[in-house]
Amino acid sequence: MRANARHDPLRLLRRHAARVGILASTRFRPSRYLLRLRLAAARHPSRLWRETVQDAGPGLAGALLPLRRRADVDGAIRAALSALACWAGATALVVAWSKLSPVGGTLALAVALGAVSLLGAAAAWALSRPLPLEVARVADARFGLKERLASALFFAGARGVPDPSTMQRRLEEDAVERARQHRPAEAFPLQRHSRRAFVALTALATLAALAFTPNPQATTLARRSADRAVISEAKKAVASARRRLERAPHHGGKEGAQAEAALQRALVQLRKAGTPLQALTALSALESQLSSLPNLSAGEETAAAAAGAALAGTPGTAKLSRDLFAGDLKAAAADLRHLAQRVGELGAKEQRALAKALQQAAERAGANGAGSRFGPGQDQQQPNGGTTSSQGAFSPFTNALSQAAQALEAGKAGAASKYLGSAARGANASAASASLQQQLAAAEAALSNAQSKVASQAQADTSGRKGNLARGAAMKGGGEKGGSSSPRSATGNGQGKSGSFGSSRSVAGQGRGRGKGSGAGNKESKSKAGNGGGNGPAHKSGGGRSSAQVFVGGQPSGTEQVVGKRLANGYKVKTTNYRQVMPSFERTALQGLGSQVLSPADQDLVRNYFTSLGGQTTRGATTKKG
Amino acid sequence: MNWPMSPETFAEVSTGIQDELGKLIVGQAELVRDTLIALLAGGHVLLEGVPGLGKTSLVRAFARVLDLGFNRVQFTPDLMPADVTGTTVITEDEVGRRFDFQAGPVFANLVLADEVNRATPKVQSALLEAMQERTVTVGGTTRHLPDPFFVLATQNPIELEGTYPLPEAQLDRFLFKLAVPYPTDAELAEIARRTTGAAEPELAPVAGAGEVRAMAALVRSVPIADHVIEYAARLVSASQPGRSPLPELPGYLRFGASPRAVQALVLSAKVRALFAGRFNVAFEDVSASAHPVLRHRLLLNFEAEADGVTSDSLVDRLLQTVVPDPVAASR
Known part of the structure; x- marks a missing residue:
């Protein structure tokens, strides 16, 4: 009967289930396995164990209980030491590898390995928890009980024996009596783990030694980290610019769509970019595309200011004059609507004065807004006899002013009111357009900032120097301040557009045009005023401390090549072969082309220059070195 | 299930048996112990040793101490199976003539098969059937051997000429094969003292067939x-x-x-x-x-x-x- 029970599959399953703390009783059903697991976790282990050997009787169970607890502790120690050794060994390998190869995320990997080791140890402990019979066998062997305990438990736990013989009872009594003469620690001594502990400690010591050894790959890792940081920052800048552009009120126009598409393309390229150089290429292309967009709002603001000046002193148009002069086209549109409503209330003399002022304003706006939508445009004959301009959105403003002046001159206050309303709508449209330009300017400023950092990082990567981010910041500051730009930053950014461009353009939204500066620290490099019509602050980025030194990227530290005006001043200079410096010069210049505010013609000039030098360098031509 | 003998009594009786045997058998404690183990386990023993080591004396002493029926069969090449198992003979009395079964020496509690390898395989197989089945079949009639039934066979590892080594199947029927070692010097001296005096040691029965059966039953529990x-x-x-x-x-x-x-x-x-x-x-x-x-x-x-x-x-x-x-x- 016992043999049959031993071969019963359910009984076998119960035995295996007991290994993980499931009760080895006839009540066990496989379907309740998970539920019992949860219950088992909530219970005290000894409770589980007691139920497992509940058939053993109080004496035997009491003798085995401390042994079972000690066996669990022993198993936990064994699993913990094994896991510790495995973790320390694996982590030591990872750390060692990270010192041979620039592998990032060592700490995260170590933490992950620790978690895996911990889980593995817990699983191993749970799965290897000894059955009570196994504990008894170990105790028999260690105590020298001659298999008394295991035999007693074996027969006590055997079901289907209706009348346990007196021999079994005597066996149990004998086993319990002898087992109680020993301490559980004798069966599971800590010394048994000495070898495991030694291995674990050795692995830990190895790991500690490796961890405290300087990492020769730290520089490379730091550079890579900085690369990722600047690329990520550039991506954020582009994404942010795209969001701002989407929120702009006039972004649905042609310019907005082009800018948005360019930003989207740049974002895609940046996501693919693995190096700062690739990111720089994407940003440079983006900047070129954004710069190529027409900036009509600057002319409009100039024209509005001129119109505002013409209206100054005319009765009833003081606020309109101020708003136009300040470039607040939205307020000016409201003023025009207000003027249209009360133009009929004006007297004849006032109407004539207003007509004259409006005519002058239209003429001045047309004259100052050349090239912008405020320009005069080509007048087209309207069905109603009037004319309109084919120029941009602001042309209706000047035309409407002119027509309103003519209507007032003719004493047609109603028609004048209508034309003033048209002028108000034109001003409103220009105000929206100006808002888009402001967003574009802000985006360009942010991109310029990101581009500077990326360029600096790319330069640091190329030259292998450190402190790339700090230099990038210095370069940017130098570009903004114009004269204070350091020589290194000037070349580092490939003569990049200075930060002043972005800021001046954002101010242009206030109606003072934009100024472009080359941002080079070279004294010879002067800023080029934009289309500000003289109102925009022309940046002279090279107006500060002159520098004749240009550090060429890619040269070994300490052997930087210096070229500049001193050569013309008769300095004694050393010479070096072109071929040693030209590739680096060319690479740096061409990399920086996209980030400069250079006209296509100037860019071609640079390319042609290096193309023309290419033949000389191959012939071994020399350049002077100071 | 309650057994007819307690473990303590078992230990007492077994110790008594060994002590009593020790009066005659000098040394050879392990041999005595192993022989007793085989008897209590219900098995047969093959004793192997050179002549003169006391194999036969040991078996005789066992029979005396255990107070069991004892027969000795000296196996020789001319021994016939019927000489071991018994045969049917014609007897004549007032009633008339009839066939009666004349039991052989195997019908005893303790049978000493001395120099078992000297008999022919035919005789050996007759004995080994009795050992395995604990029955003897003669003339179509199966007769049960007494309980307990033990065979202690001896064989001589030397003088192998003219012998019939036991086949593997028959060897397997012996629970133990015990090698009888040479006694030490001290044991030899003691043997000489005990066996060359005026009086030989007298062995008293310690247990009978009933006790042996009870002990065997206890062993199985x-x-x-x-x-x-x-x-x-x-x-x-x-x-x-x-x-x-x-x-x-x-x-x-x-x-x-x-x-x-x-x-x-x-x-x-x-x-x-x-x-x-x-x-x-x-x-x-x-x-x-x-x-x-x-x-x-x-x-x-x-x-x-x-x-x-x-x-x-x-x-x-x-x-x-x-x-x-x-x-x-x-x-």
Whole structure:
């Protein structure tokens, strides 16, 4: 009967289930396995164990209980030491590898390995928890009980024996009596783990030694980290610019769509970019595309200011004059609507004065807004006899002013009111357009900032120097301040557009045009005023401390090549072969082309220059070195 | 289930038997103990030793101490099966003539088959049928042998000319094969003192057939856990050339131990447990019985004999190789 029970599959399953703390009783059903697991976790282990050997009787169970607890502790120690050794060994390998190869995320990997080791140890402990019979066998062997305990438990736990013989009872009594003469620690001594502990400690010591050894790959890792940081920052800048552009009120126009598409393309390229150089290429292309967009709002603001000046002193148009002069086209549109409503209330003399002022304003706006939508445009004959301009959105403003002046001159206050309303709508449209330009300017400023950092990082990567981010910041500051730009930053950014461009353009939204500066620290490099019509602050980025030194990227530290005006001043200079410096010069210049505010013609000039030098360098031509 | 004898009584009686035998048998304590173990386990014993070591005296002493019916058969080449088992003879009385069964010497509790290898295989097989079946069939009639029934056979390892070595199947029927060792100097002197005096030592019966049956019944009730039985099984399996973990064993063995070896190991281990005052069988009980149980069941080949390898040395290697409790050893 016992043999049959031993071969019963359910009984076998119960035995295996007991290994993980499931009760080895006839009540066990496989379907309740998970539920019992949860219950088992909530219970005290000894409770589980007691139920497992509940058939053993109080004496035997009491003798085995401390042994079972000690066996669990022993198993936990064994699993913990094994896991510790495995973790320390694996982590030591990872750390060692990270010192041979620039592998990032060592700490995260170590933490992950620790978690895996911990889980593995817990699983191993749970799965290897000894059955009570196994504990008894170990105790028999260690105590020298001659298999008394295991035999007693074996027969006590055997079901289907209706009348346990007196021999079994005597066996149990004998086993319990002898087992109680020993301490559980004798069966599971800590010394048994000495070898495991030694291995674990050795692995830990190895790991500690490796961890405290300087990492020769730290520089490379730091550079890579900085690369990722600047690329990520550039991506954020582009994404942010795209969001701002989407929120702009006039972004649905042609310019907005082009800018948005360019930003989207740049974002895609940046996501693919693995190096700062690739990111720089994407940003440079983006900047070129954004710069190529027409900036009509600057002319409009100039024209509005001129119109505002013409209206100054005319009765009833003081606020309109101020708003136009300040470039607040939205307020000016409201003023025009207000003027249209009360133009009929004006007297004849006032109407004539207003007509004259409006005519002058239209003429001045047309004259100052050349090239912008405020320009005069080509007048087209309207069905109603009037004319309109084919120029941009602001042309209706000047035309409407002119027509309103003519209507007032003719004493047609109603028609004048209508034309003033048209002028108000034109001003409103220009105000929206100006808002888009402001967003574009802000985006360009942010991109310029990101581009500077990326360029600096790319330069640091190329030259292998450190402190790339700090230099990038210095370069940017130098570009903004114009004269204070350091020589290194000037070349580092490939003569990049200075930060002043972005800021001046954002101010242009206030109606003072934009100024472009080359941002080079070279004294010879002067800023080029934009289309500000003289109102925009022309940046002279090279107006500060002159520098004749240009550090060429890619040269070994300490052997930087210096070229500049001193050569013309008769300095004694050393010479070096072109071929040693030209590739680096060319690479740096061409990399920086996209980030400069250079006209296509100037860019071609640079390319042609290096193309023309290419033949000389191959012939071994020399350049002077100071 | 209550047994007719307590373990304490068992120990007392067995100790009494050994003490009483010790009056006559000088030394040879292990031999006496192993013989008693085999008797209480219900098995037969093959005693092997050179002449003069007291084999026959030992058996006679057992018969006297256990107060059992005893017969001795001197096996010779001209011995016939009927001389062992008995035969049907014609008897004549007032009623008339009839066939009566004349029981042979095998009809006794304790049978000494002296120099069993000198009889022909025919006689040996007649005895071995009685040993295995505990019955004798003569003239179509099966007759049961008395209970208890033990055969203690002796054989001489020398003077092998004109002998008939027991076949493997018949050897397997002996629970133990015990080698009778030479006595030490001190034992020899004691033997001389005891047997050359005016009076020989008198042995008193310590137990009878009833006690022996009770003791045998108690032996069978001794619990043995599965892992101990598995050890015995692993020992026997390891003795088989195709399954042995010993690399050298297949080169020296023709055949390994049979399943009867497991039975012999377990039963003898139970007796040893009771001798030790335990109520369960330990690994050491099994390993202690390994030599007498496996000695005659490991059939060596020529290479073994040529290399001087004995079955006892192979058993030693088996005991060294087979771990009693792998679970305890692994934790």
